[in-house]
Amino acid sequence: MKRRKPEQTATSFFRRNLRNRETGAQRIFCRKTAAFLTGGLLVCLCLSACGPVKEKTQKTEKKExxxxxxxxxxxxxxxxxxxxxxxxxxxxxxxxxxxxxxxxxxxxxxxxxxxxxxxxxxxxxxxxxxxxxxxxxxxxxxxxxxxxxxxxxxxxxxxxxxxxxxxxxxxxxxxxxxxxxxxxxxxxFSCSGIFWNQELFAQAGIDHFPTTWEEFWECCDKLQAHGITPLALHTEGTGWSPMLFATAQLASTPEGLAFMETLYPESYNNAQGRQLAETLQKLFSYAGKEALHSDFDVAYNDFFSGKAAMVANGYWMIDQIPAEWKDKVRFSAFPGNTLVSSPETxxxxxxxxxxxxxxxxxxxxxxxxxxxxxxxxxRLFSSQGSTGKAAQQDYIQAYQNVSGLVPNYQVKWNSILQEETIGKYLPKLAEGEITSQDFVEASDESIDRFRQEW
The missing domain is CATH 3.40.190.10 (Periplasmic binding protein-like II)
Incomplete structure (x- = not known):
């Protein structure tokens, strides 16, 4: 027998071994592939038996x-x-x-x-x-x-x-x-002034709103002389409407304005405090009995039922003017051409x-x-309120021509005075049960309590 060369024998062995490995790998691959396909088929069969599968949404909807x-x-x-x-x-x-x-x-x-x-x-x-x-x-x-x-x-x-x-x-x-x-x-839009009924003014022979406080009191006398209640007021809460009148009148002097600009006054037992109390008492002499022990809603109803000729409030009340009143209700700054305003409120x-x-x-x-x-x-000021109510046009004119702004007492005075003292003592002051000095002393008591509690 003819012998093979060593290098030929090694080469042949290597090739045979390689073919054997390839064949084995192919067999393993085939077995794995068959197993995979068989498993996949079973999964498909199971899924088919269970019904259609819903595809999961990838995006999660953002919640408001x-x-x-x-x-x-x-x-x-x-x-x-x-x-x-x-x-x-x-x-x-x-x-x-x-x-x-x-x-x-x-x-x-x-x-x-x-x-x-x-x-x-x-x-x-x-x-x-x-x-x-x-x-x-x-x-x-x-x-x-x-x-x-x-x-x-x-x-x-x-x-x-x-x-x-x-x-x-x-x-x-x-x-x-x-x-x-x-x-x-x-x-x-943060300012307050006086809303007034021009029909009632005309009945009393008044053709314009008073520009000074002297004219204001004369106006109240004329209205009252013609059987018309001049002012729609109230005593509950913080005494909002009467306090607007009284603080605006107080601020008509430099000393009064300085008092109104003081945060947490140390005392009301001074000329300014007594003037405030006297003005409040005078104001209620021009209001109806329903003003006592009532809140602003009563004052609002008195004004818009024609029972009273004036009410003090802010710009926001323009939206609350009934449609049938839009031409008879007017707005003016307080006498002395001032408005009460504190936009921080x-x-x-x-x-x-x-x-x-x-x-x-x-x-x-x-x-x-x-x-x-x-x-x-x-939008409003560019149109000058031409499409709005008469009071709105008046308000724009008043704001553009106002001489000064008076701070709102509600951001300056202690909470006990506002929330307790006014509601308790203002009706008594209005009815004459206490004097203006009594009211001032009660106001000072609120300062003492406030310091103790805070």
Whole structure:
């Protein structure tokens, strides 16, 4: 037998070995493939038996963030306050944010008192309004870290900060630079003056609104002489309408204005305090008996039923003028050409106890409110209220030509005086049960109690 060369034998062995390995690998691959296909077939059969499989959605739908807030329903008119603002925001931010409103049938004073209860029970909504109307409670909320400092959000947002009038921003800024009240854009809608019935004025032979306080008292005498109740007043709550008259009259002198600009006066037992009490007593001599032990809703009804010729209130009442009264109700600044205004009272706060996403949505809502307020002013003032009510046109003229703005007493005086003393002693002062000096001394007692409690 012919022998093979060694190198040939090795080569042949290598080739045979390679073929054997390939054949083995192919067999293993085939077995695995068969097993895989068999398993896949079983899975398909099982799935077929169970019915069609729904394909999983890759994208997770983003849930709207709800921003809880409480607004009042006007007890007199039944109108939901801020309804248009809420609807406009919810429409614009649909899919991202929604303001969830708890509408309550309460007066503004009742709502403010309930803020304190909700704070104690930790039931405050994410956004709270009217906080600056309760000065001591407002500062307590800051001290305890219950409301957010919005200064960074406002100052770093050019669109937001540039839409706020400087006087408004200053009013909402604390001495340390913090901003806990999201401002409205303009002071134009924050002012109060006198609404008057020109038909009743005409019946008394009065053809224009008085421009001085001397003329004002003469006007009241003429109306009364013709059997017309001059003033629609009330004594409950913080005595809003009569206090507007009295504080505006007090601020007609430099000394009185300086007193009105003082935060937490140290005493009312001075010339200014006595003048205030005497003016309040005089005002009620021109009001009906129904003004005693009643709230502003009674004063509102007295005016719009034609029982009284004048009522003091702010711009917001223009929207509450009944359609049939739109041509007979006029608006004027207080005698001396002043308006009462503190735009910070319209600042809203964000409560700290909520999640970051809710607080972020609340801030977006407040910015939306500021920008909307700016647009409202531009639209209204460019048209001069030509399509609105007579009182609206009067208001625009009064605001543009006013000589000065008087601070709102509700942001200057202690809460005990406002919430307890006025309601208790104003009816007694009006009925002559106590003197103006008694009223002043009761006001000073409120200062002592306030210092002890706070």
């Amino acid at each position: 963030v709800e921003i809880p807030i409480t607004f009042t329903v006007n007890p007199t008119t039944g109108k939901k306050n801020q309804q248009e603002l809420v609807e406009a925001f919810n429409q614009k931010y649909k899919g991202s944010y929604q303001v969830k409103v708890d509408w309550i049938m309460e007066t503004e004073d009742e709502y403010r008192q309930n803020l304190k209860r909700m704070n104690v029970t930790d039931q405050l909504p994410a956004v709270i309004t009217d906080l600056r109307m309760l000065p001591s409670f407002y500062h307590m909320m800051i001290t305890e870290g219950r409301i957010e400092d919005l200064s960074d959000e406002i100052r770093t947002d050019e669109e937001w900060s540039s839409s706020i009038e400087e006087v408004v921003l200053q009013g909402c800024t604390e001495p340390d630079g913090g901003i806990y009240l999201s401002p409205i854009s303009t002071a134009a 319209f600042g809203w706060s964000v409560v700290s106890g909520y999640s970051e996403e809710i607080k972020k949505g609340a801030v977006e809502f407040l910015k939306f409110r500021t920008l909307r307020n700016k647009q409202e002013k531009e």
